[in-house]
Amino acid sequence: MADERTPPQPDDEPRDEAANEGSRRPGLSRRTKGILLIAAAVVLLAVAIWVVRYKTYGQYFEETDDAQIRADAVTIAPKVSGYVTAVLVGDDQDVVAGQQLVWIDPGNYDAQVAQARAQIAQASAGAENARAAISEQEAAIEQAEAQLEAARDKAAHDAAEVARYAPLAASGAETRQQLAQLRLAADQSAQQVRQQAAALEMQRRRVSGMRAQVRQAEAQGEGARAQLQAAGIDLSSTRMASPTDGRIGDRTVRVGQFVQAGTRLMTVVPLDKLYVVANFKETQLARMRPGQPAKIAVDALEGTEIRGRVISVSPGTGAQFSILPPQNATGNFTKIVQRVPVRLAIEAPASARKVLVPGLSVRVTVDTRGGKGEIDRIQKDQEQLENKAN
Secondary structure (H helix, E strand, O other): OOOHOOOOOOOOHHHHHHHHHHHHOOOOOHHHHHHHHHHHHHHHHHHHHHHHHHHHHHHEEEEEEEEEOOOOOOOOOOOOOOEEEEEOOOOEEEEEOOOOEEEEOOHHHHHHHHHHHHHHHHOOOOOOOOHHHHOOOOOHHHHHHHHHHHHHHHHHHHHHHHHHHHHHHHHHHOOOHHHHHHHHHHHHHHHHHHHHHHHHHHHHHHHHHHHHHHHHHHHHHHHHHHHHHHHHHHHOOOEHHHHHEEEEEEEOOOOOOEEEOOOOEEEEEEEHOOOOEEEHHHHHHOOOOOEEEEEEEHHHHHEEEEEEEEEEOOOHHHHHOOOOOOOOOOOOOOOHHHOOOOOOOOEEEHHHHHEEEEEEEEEEEEEOHHHHOOHHHHHHHHHHHHHOOO
């Protein structure tokens, strides 16, 4: 009876199933959460490392791919005109300084040298003749001086005779006719003295003219020697040599060709003096200074990096040295970031230099850490100027 009055108990199985179903709802396991937390920590650590590295290291490296290898190539051009008799080098041949490259027919220039030498000899002969004439004239001057001295002695004697006979003639001891003859002789002697003095002066003036002839001949000789020197330079210019070590490029000269002075015949490229010109943006130059190290990645070497060093920074942007520099004061203005050429020395081994030639594209990265304090120094100097102005 007791069992009949007891209410039926609810079944517990449905509740257990509901609890199991709640425990199986979608969610992250502890393992997944741990992995995500570790990944987030790694990412944050990497970002922190990158920021620290950039602030302390990366921001000081300026890079550009607007860069090329260059060399101060030498254009070979003749100083004189003529027919080419020999071309002693071939295309792309390595040469050393002083090596003969091209010969030009020297016939005309040999004749000019001979003509100048003949003019020198002629001028020297003229000067010698003038000197010999001066020697003869000096002897004539000595003769004229002796004749003048004799005329003066005779004039003095005649004048003394007149003085001696004048009192005698006045007293009647001598005739007046005799006195008149003596006076006539004295006058003639005085005229002879003046004549001999004039002749002596003329002889002396001839010496001055002859000495002028000597100077003229010597000046002609100097001019002829200058012509000889110029002719010798022209003659030596018919033998053209390389001014530097390098490699022959763009050879256009051929044997038998008539070349004019200044015509480009070939180019010598000094491959041992290569350098890089990198065009950095103006916003990259704040800390860049000569002497800073650099890395140069050469495309022709499959990106192999070689060492470099900043030599100099151009005194103006590339646009300023163009044929038509921009005039921003005309028309509408659009600000464009300018680029400034920076020259870098190449510090590469001989094995790499065999491949490097002017015109190759490179990528340059400059380490500007040496200029860390430049901006702060500039700002400090500017503040000092402002304080002085105030």
